[in-house]
Amino acid sequence: MKIQKISKQQLKKIIKENKNTSRYWKNKEISGLYVIKEDNKPIGLLSSRNKKDSYFINMIEIFDKNKGYGQKAIEEIKKMTPKDIKGIPVTEAEPFWLKVGAQFDKSIYFTIKKQKEN
Numbered sequence: 005m006k007i008q009k010i011s012k013q014q015l016k017k018i019i020k021e022n023k024n025t026s027r028y029w030k031n032k033e034i035s036g037l038y039v040i041k042e043d044n045k046p047i048g049l050l051s052s053r054n055k056k057d058s059y060f061i062n063m064i065e066i067f068d069k070n071k072g073y074g075q076k077a078i079e080e081i082k083k084m085t086p087k088d089i090k091g092i093p094v095t096e097a098e099p100f101w102l103k104v105g106a107q108f109d110k111s112i113y114f115t116i117k118k119q120k121e122n
């Protein structure tokens with residue numbers, strides 16, 4: 005699996021080729037865009053940004069769901085940053101975030117903590 009930075013132009017093409025992508029990606033203010041590829045084929049999209057204390061996922065979407073790509077993508081994102089990974093979980097995806105080790109506290113965010121090295 006590979007996660008590569010893309011432009012808005014490249015995003016347009018991916019949306020065209022994958023008809024079931026959500027409305028989210030059509031937002032004009034979208035930034036921090038990445039394509040998630042498996043065997044060099046786009047299988048999902050990521051919008052994220054580097055914050056001071058965390059790597060923040062604005063949105064992640066896998067086109068062909070429930071095949072394990074989502075979990076694989078999170079493993080790949082962990083390699084991209086030394087920081088904790090944070091995001092705002094939508095209700096439907098809560099079981100997914102729990103599955104990939106996210107913790108929910110009293111804030112609106114979830115956190116996937118970096119394992120402490122010993």
Ligand SMILES: CC(C)(COP(=O)(O)OP(=O)(O)OC[C@H]1O[C@@H](n2cnc3c(N)ncnc32)[C@H](O)[C@@H]1OP(=O)(O)O)[C@@H](O)C(=O)NCCC(=O)NCCS
Nearest residue numbers: 064065066069070071072073074075093094097099100103
């Ligand atoms: C959330 C999402 C990225 C997960 O990617 P995925 O490739 O479908 O997830 P995986 O195949 O790796 O599934 C991981 C686990 O999460 C669970 N899961 C995923 N989506 C779920 C759902 N909607 N409801 C319940 N459980 C779900 C599955 O039980 C699966 O566990 P299993 O392997 O024991 O069956 C994907 O479903 C998606 O694009 N959803 C729409 C966009 C979205 O909600 N993004 C998150 C924004 S916060």
